[in-house]
Amino acid sequence: MNTQRPRTASRRATTSRFSVHHWKPLAYQALLVLAVGLVVWYLVSNTIANLQARNITTGFAFLGDEAGFAIGESAIAYTPNDTYARALWVGVLNTLRVSAVGIVAATLLGTLLGIARLSANWLVSGVARSYIELMRNVPLLLHLLFWYALITESTPGPRQALHLFPGVYLSNRGLSLPWIQGEGAGLIGMALLVSLLLWVANRVWAGKRREVGLGPVLPAGMVALVAACVPVVACLWAAGSLEWQVPELKGFNFRGGVTLSPEFAALLIGLVLYTSAFVAEVVRSGIQAIGKGQWEAGSALGLSSGQVLRLIIMPQALRVIVPPMTSQYLNLTKNSSLAVAIGYPDIVSIANTTLNQTGQAIEGVMIIMAAYLTVSLSISLLMNWYNRHVALVER
Secondary structure (H helix, E strand, O other): OOOHHHHHHHHHHHHHHHHHHHHHHHHHHHHHHHHHHHHHHHHHHHHHHHHHHOOOOOOOHHHHOEOOOOOOOOOOOOOOOOEHHHHHHHHHHHHHHHHHHHHHHHHHHHHHHHHHHOOOOHHHHHHHHHHHHHHHOOOHHHHHHHHHHHHHHOOOOHHHOEEEEOOEEEEOOEEEEOEEEEOOHHHHHHHHHHHHHHHHHHHHHHHHHHHHOOOOOOOHHHHHHHHHHHHHHHHHHHHOOEEEEOOEEEOOEEEOOEEEOHHHHHHHHHHHHHHHHHHHHHHHHHHHOOOHHHHHHHHHOOOOHHHHHHHHHHHHHHHHHHHHHHHHHHHHHHHHHHHHHOOOOOHHHHHHHHHHHHOOHHHHHHHHHHHHHHHHHHHHHHHHHHHHHHOOOOO
């Protein structure tokens, strides 16, 4: 009897302590949720009351009305007779276009700069360091204004356009490039995207087979060649009529190929040069995070410096590089909203025009927030998926 009583009392005390410590955090969280709900309710009710007092209608019914304004450039067909919803969709596509191209270009340029920053050649390293410090310490808005003024005011007209490369011309009308024209031109872009996805999938599959020791995998070069050629050839066969056009001066402007407007070119150049400086620092820190023993081991195997970097250092550095690189991609996408300063019709610019015409300021801001939130979450999900596949798995 004497031995049972202390155990029973101990169990009761343990149960009592567990109950208190278990329910106290839940009570605090419930109070926090209640407080946030009350604040949201007050803000929403106060906003609705003020809108009703000023006879301002709310809702998204205006999206079906005729927009009535022109858009300088669009990835899809658009006329002023189209709806506000289509105009906003044009803005979303314009934002996605400059963001996608900017992310790819900034990654390539930033990676080269990050590697050059660690070069044993003092001239290469010094130039890369000077570039990085200069670009990082100048506000992005000044980058955009500088490049826009340089393209529109300091470059000649189409008749005296600067011939940069074969078929590439720069004038105050924009940057003219050779491009594929025809009904199936859009399919080529989709084919290249499919090729890239196939190549990435093969790399992930090959890495998993190596980890578990399942034997040889398909050669990366052959897979890359097949992944690049097969979808493109299939699209060319399906499209039927495609033509490679080089810009030619006809009259007062270039015809053929594709011409990037001064606004798009200035925005793209500014975003790429600015973001690539931050990407370079991410790449540099990722490479330096790998111990010197890895370099020495690669050299002992008879590999050149380039082979050691490509086959040994970079695969390990990706585990350090990918997380901060995601932040740079998100920053580039969100920084594209500064396009309104140089007149590029992105989602912010078109939404501002829409809310000025309709008076639906709250709805307009909500559309902008939803667009950037969707794009940012999509980039984060994709990069997190890739990060999980390159992460080191402990056994």
